[in-house]
Amino acid sequence: MRITVANLKGGVGKTTTSVMLALGFAKHGRTLLIDADPKQSSALEWAGLADDWPLNCSVVAISGKGLAQRAASLVDDYEHVIIDCGAKSSLETRQALMVTDQLIVPASPRALDIVEIPTTFTLAAEIDAVSPVDAVVLLTQVRAATRSSVDVRAVLLERDIPTLRSQVRLREAFAGAYGTVPDSLMDYDDVLTELIGGEKDGR
Incomplete structure (x- = not known):
């Protein structure tokens, strides 16, 4: 699979999602x-800190106008490609979508995050006109024993915005995973299974 992980809003778990899916x-x-985050390079730093990073998971930093061209020269050598785009990085997101066919938009179930989702989907739709992209929301930072994710799913369904059925809970384990290769991918195991199976709400 070739996946771009992006949301023009920050603080929604893009790098955690990218790294967990890559692993x-x-x-x-x-x-x-x-x-593809020119400001932080968190995914590259994460991999560099992990002593047991898997040998068959290569990590490189590429950003700017040449992202699509440089990535295109690499992707055919891999079975799976994940591109981690930073917040507000519309240039990198556009470039990444030119060489991938799946956009995952991590979003926490908060009103502000949901309001920003259509902006990212609009960008994806522009690229889809020339290079097919399947966009889908992944709810992240979901608090246990609350209705927030249920209510947000209803809103997204009403707006015909595709959403993965699996979701990622707000857990300390994810915050502590930076710089390591966790023994378990936790909720991302379900996300991975769903992506491979191709099931989502709103479709």
């Missing part, structure tokens, strides 16, 4: 994780 896909084949 998951690496169990199924040679994987490339591209850090």
Whole structure:
């Protein structure tokens, strides 16, 4: 699979999602994780800190106007490609979508995050006109024992915005995973399974 992880709003778990998915896909084949965040390079730093980072999961930093061209020269050597785009990085997001066919938009179930989602989907729709992209929301930072995710799912369904059925809970384990290769991908195991199976709400 070739996946871009992006949301023009920050603080929604894009890098955690990118790294966890890359680690998951690496169990199924040679994987490339591209850090396309020119300001932080968090995914690249994460991998560099992890002593046991898998050998079949390569990580490179590529950003700017040449992202699509440089990525295109690499992706055919891998079974799976994940591109982690930073917040407000519309240039990198556009470039990434030119070489991937799946956009995952992480979003926490808060009103502000939901309001921003259509902006990212509009950008994806512009690219889809020339290079097919399947966009879908992944709810992240979901608090246990609350109705927030249920209510947000209803809003997204009403607006015909595709949403993965699996979701990622707000857990300390994710915050503590930075710089490590966790023994378990936790909620991202379900996300991975769903992506491979192709099931989502709103479709």
